[in-house]
Amino acid sequence: MNARQGFIGQSVERREDSRFLTGKGQYTDDITLPQQTYAYFLRSPYAHARISRLDTAAAAKAPGVLGIFTGEHFKAVGGLPCGWLINNLDGTPMKEPKHPVLADGKVRCVGDRVALVVAETLEQARVAAEMIEVDYDELPPVVDTATALNFSQPGLAVHDEAPSNECYRWGIGDEAGTDAAIASAAHVTTLHFRNNRLIPNAMETRGANAFYDPHADNYTLYVSNQNPHVERLLMCAFVLGIPEHKMRVVAPDVGGGFGSKIYLYGEETALVFASKTIKRPIKWTCDRSEAFLSDAHGRDHVTTAKLALDAQGKFLALRADTTANLGAYLSTFSTCIPTILHATLLAGQYKTPKIYCEISAVFTNTAPVDAYRGAGRPEATYLLERIVETAAHEMGLDPAEIRRRNFITEFPYTTPVGLTYDTGDYEATMGRAIELADVAGFAARRAASEAQGLKRGLGYSAYIEACGIAPSSVAGALGARAGLFEAGEVRVHPTGKVTVFTGSHSHGQGHETTFAQVVADKLGIPLDDIVIEHGDTSKVLFGMGTYGSRSLAVGGTAIVKAVDKIIAKGKKIAAHLLEAADSDIVFEGGEFKVAGTDKKVPFAAVSLTAYVPHNFPHDKLEPGLNENAFYDPSNFTYPAGTYICEVEIDPATGHTRIDRMTAVDDFGNIVNPMIVEGQVHGGLAQGIGQALLEHGIYDTETGQLLTGSYMDYAMPRADDLPSFTVETAGPESCTPCTHNPLGVKGCGEAGAIGSPPAVINAICHALGVKDVPMPATPYTVWKAANSLRNSAAIR
């Protein structure tokens, strides 16, 4: 491969791997500072209780203790803010009770933070925490999503500010038109289901290390986080009142996030607050058991959906009524997940003329629920792809054919729920998936399985997602309290080497490689001449961070725009050096050339001239070669694809084996196919995990988390999964995004969005039942397989 061109589209090996493979990664807990102290959080053992007495006197005298902090210390500071305002159907704002840094006289979920103990060692902090005396007056907990609103006895609500436990009731679409179409339709399919609560489980737990420098009067926070600038902004401006320029936030190597590290949490906020008193660095690393209790969870919707069809299987209307569990407090983005990121996706890939979705968001005595890989879009895709497949079976139509009859085929297409898709080719992705999954050979495989007493089924899922979040003006109109652009800076050094600063954050996505490929191609220089810097507010000018599959589409575009400015300035410098008009200069292959001549000057000569400006157009330009850009997208991007799952079930044991998992995605243009396929693999594992294994369960009587460790919460392991068939850059099915210069759409969440309904559709097909709840554990499947006479068997 020519080192001077063609990095985009190549599976370049990752530049970050060497440090990770040799143990040289620097995750937050790996950082130990001089005079390090250690923190431990005392957490509530009860789901719902008033704190009638909290006595830290004895604990404060325990060996090694440097300080104990409780809710009293935080009375004067703000609560943790929620970043998205949702209005009720009547236009009134959502209920927004304070989300205290430490409990303010009441605990609202098991694991709620009651006190922070800082000591010389972690053991000393733990021992002292045990000595804190807390009297709890227990209250009955509200746990179950579906019945949270029925539990509104006076004084017993999760928050006094929301006496019915409802945060908001919100809707989108044409309710009357939808209901009328359903009332007169030839066929209506109804499904009632739960989208199971998931616990994110990044392998590196959350952690932080905070210190205050009294001489400079500034703070430094190392934190395992996906968006350090937003962390800083929220903590400084909304909670602690620290001047933003007096705080540095560093998110070093981060061991996975999947959404759970987007948010501002109370733990690191308390650490920063305490660091000024303790005057030494304070480190906290979350135990896995603590992570189960205190990380923001995902999903947890209960939905009734109705799909109306005409006699030919054309969709007429879709209505969805969902109760979404927000947990005990409003996490940073929690309120927009069931609404803006869920209900707006309910058109899917289809021309459904009428859609209405109503969301009741409820408080419960459980961990806060927020974005987890996919964030609303998996819930929407599950709803839609389950009901479409169910309708197909009910009407005796092939699941591919019913989709084909309803696919959107002309673009741009404006849905009834607020989005405008710019491009796509849904028939192409589905057609390719059918081919790769060898659907034609399914009948023979099914016969072979049946001969062994096994059940075999095939399930489809044709998903769409809105990524590249987001046009700030659109987000703002929908209630976002932040902009959603991204920032990038390209610093060309005198020798022509380049440092790129990005507001995106990499916690496994490989930006150090992908972003460098883009810049290398644009500037025509070797990859080794480029370094990507991210994750440090003292280096990067600003950033909105990484989530919602936005890094390349938004962060990458900001970098491209900065590169364009570098080239534009470089052309002017080159024109001066070559004694040509600016407009005659072209830049190609790393050289500035006078068009139509052999006069040229290399990139590094131009950069040197910019910094040693002896012969320089001072009348037109400033010296130096450093540019930054902010990019605010004009639309979302719309990755889409078809996933086909084939399962084999042993009806004697209920065990489901995924025999084939085929994923065909249209992510637009691809920069690094190897990395993109890896993203799909990981998403598929999480989606299959949701469908078959994972379930965050709280005891409805006590509010205790029953799945609080890897002994109880079934993480997908290597032997639970098959190898996958993945195609992400098929020439027949690639439609580049029309509104960003790279033509990219985003790939991080698709696997987790598209796969759960494909798996459940396959299981339902295998068993000939209408529904099997997630997770389809062996017991659940066994019950479904062995109680057909009592269920709504459809064939």
Place this chain on the structure above:
Amino acid sequence: MGLQITLTVNGESVTRVVEPQTLLVSFIRETLRLTGTHVGCDTGQCGACTVHIDGRATKSCSLLAVQAQGAAIMTIEGLAAADGTLHPMQAAFKTCHGLQCGFCTPGMVMSAVDLVTHHGCRPGQMSEQQVREALEGNICRCTGYHNIVKAVQLGAAGMAA
């Protein structure tokens, strides 16, 4: 009351005083400052802390440091050659994109090396399913294991070469 232990870590003899309750993983991370060995859970399930003790992959969260008295321990930091050349298994993980966030990777690689060493895994000898079953004690949340399985098979070939 500290206890003195002497053991070999990555080929070098070390003698330290440790508290009797100190876990081996804490000794490796905190005392020796070898932070490539990670802690991903508190129930001995995730395998991020896997090191070699006398050549066998072991979860270092499940032993006390004092139990390693006299043992030869190898951590991820000791796996590459002295000149920095990656071990064939490390190289295979890079080639196959068998890692994303990198947090489970050290434990995964140490388990994979042991798997090959003690199961005589040469090209064609170990099926994909056998690799999957053998890695059941190492949890990865990023890769879906697809490329890890490929990496282990490629690394096995490299180790046999």
